[in-house]
Amino acid sequence: MRDYSDELEADLLEFFGIDLLDLWRGCLTLRRLHVLISSLLTKQGSGALVRAVDESAMWSHESHLLARISDALEAANWLFIRANSADDTDRDPPQPMWRPGAEPVESEPMKPEMASPSELASWFGAMNAL
Known part of the structure; x- marks a missing residue:
């Protein structure tokens, strides 16, 4: 809650119409806040809290x-x-x-290895033996 307080506050207001300050005013219990946060974390791709916690959830x-x-x-x-x-x-x-959430791959592209004619002939020969 300490790391993502801005995102949490924005999502609570947007999705539930609840002000995070209600926790200190005595109108919101810790249990209810936990339930609401758990619900927010299941809203993949739609909340600021989810995007802040897991970038791939964008x-x-x-x-x-x-x-x-x-x-x-x-x-x-x-x-x-x-x-x-x-x-x-x-x-x-x-x-x-x-x-x-995924780092771009900066590796050299994979070059496929082609089979030699003798390898192909032996593979087809093995297939005919079946």
Whole structure:
């Protein structure tokens, strides 16, 4: 409560119409404040307190799912272009979409290893043996 008092006060007023000063005025008990804070922490993506405590909560669950779908579509498109492209230019795989609370990845993009013709032949040979 000490670290996020401004956010807590704003959310109590916005969601419940309760002033945090009511705690010192005797109109609000510690138990009720605990219940209200617990309720605020479940309102993902909508409250100042949640965003202050967990930066990744800026996005709703649906927004995180949409980001994963977007990453999967970009990866699928990259794989399709790579598999059906006539030129041998190495295109880097797509980087995942930024998400709140996650540090951007500054690493070198992963280069996929292609199988040699002999490895492919042995793999298909093993598949035919089944």
